[in-house]
Amino acid sequence: MTRRAFSPVKPIDPELPKAAVRRLIDQAGGVPRAAIRIGRASSTVYAYADAQAADEMTFAQVAQLTAPPTPACAEYLAMLAGGVFFPMPASDSEIGELTAESIERHGDAVAEVVRAMCDGKMTDDERSAAIVEIDGAIRALVHLRTAVSGKPPRDADGG
Known part of the structure; x- marks a missing residue:
């Protein structure tokens, strides 16, 4: 059985920005990996995903974690803008x-x-x-x- 990289137990409304950040952290490989990539302590990254904590991930940090395998916040922003995010794999074709x-x-x-x-x-x-x-x-x-x-x-x- 494969374990998810990041699976907090505190419930969160899926339409909140912190829920998107939570999904992004999971997609990025969990708190330790995300913390390394954005240069923050693990405790700070945990707080970014905690609905009860005032800490917020910056847009620059979200951008650092966003890539084709980590689209959670792109999907969230597209939804807020009234659209959908449609990932496009790079094409080798001419x-x-x-x-x-x-x-x-x-x-x-x-x-x-x-x-x-x-x-x-x-x-x-x-x-x-x-x-x-x-x-x-x-x-x-x-x-x-x-x-x-x-x-x-x-x-x-x-x-």
Whole structure:
């Protein structure tokens, strides 16, 4: 059985910023690892995740801990802004592999999903397949946007 890196027992409202910080610390490998990465004492890092403590993690510290494997606070901020965080793994593929044909295929598939939703009779299997197709379309478009902007996604080490 695998043990979680950080599992505090004090209850916390999942919509509070400290709950996001708690998830971030867990994703970063627990208090000792997070403390080393942000240069703080373990007791201070514990306080950052304690709803009863006044200590707050700074935005700069959150940024130090945030990377593709540690998106908790990015997810939280996206939710507050009325959106969702959609992680994008770095792609080794050339933009040539992202063809107009693949964009059209994704577009047609997503259009079919919208039509299926309009009739109100989408099955659980159709929903699962639709999510896979929508995620593929989003990834293809984000990779295209990344190629156009010339700014590749950060790698797992945050570089």
